[in-house]
């Protein structure tokens with residue numbers, strides 16, 4: 272099996288990290304993976320904000336989301352990961368959500384290829400598109416006209432789980 276197929280088969284969401292930070296080389300490789308993702312018409316409209324564990328904005332986003340949702344989950348949104356990447360994109364471009372999805376998966380696969388874990392984080396969207404969206408966009412330095420798309424936390428795995436199972440018959444139709 273080729274290297275990409277192996278990484279695809281191995282990747283699964285990591286919901287528990289050690290405190291070990293990413294090296295500069297690892298972070299650079301993840302950012303490159305995001306930037307190397309294809310975008311519609313090669314618009315390259317996805318921006319990545321790197322936030323390190325301990326930055327108060329992470330807890331503020333979590334608190335805001337929990338307040339809006341009226342619930343506090345048992346687990347921290349970022350599962351103790353040392354680094355969280357927030358992907359924002361041009362709000363007025365119709366392909367932005369698709370392009371952000373491709374970029375975030377590139378990052379998740381690059382993480383797995385480096386022996387790191389990742390978790391794609393959508394639950395912060397409620398906070399980042401809610402009443403405090405402008406304040407968060409500023410705090411995360413989104414470019415003008417950009418809005419939150421998706422986040423991904425990355426780090427060294429403290430917990431592992433098996434990749435998900437799937438049902439070819441349900442999800443694939445061959446004409």
Ligand SMILES: Cc1cc2nc3c(=O)[nH]c(=O)nc-3n(C[C@H](O)[C@H](O)[C@H](O)COP(=O)(O)O)c2cc1C
Nearest residue numbers: 282283284286390391392393394395421433434435
């Ligand atoms: C768009 C998107 C949003 C997600 N948001 C969250 C999230 O907020 N928190 C979380 O723990 N996992 C989140 N996940 C991870 C999914 O729960 C996970 O990918 C799914 O259960 C399949 O498991 P696997 O990644 O191990 O294959 C998200 C995944 C995607 C693609």
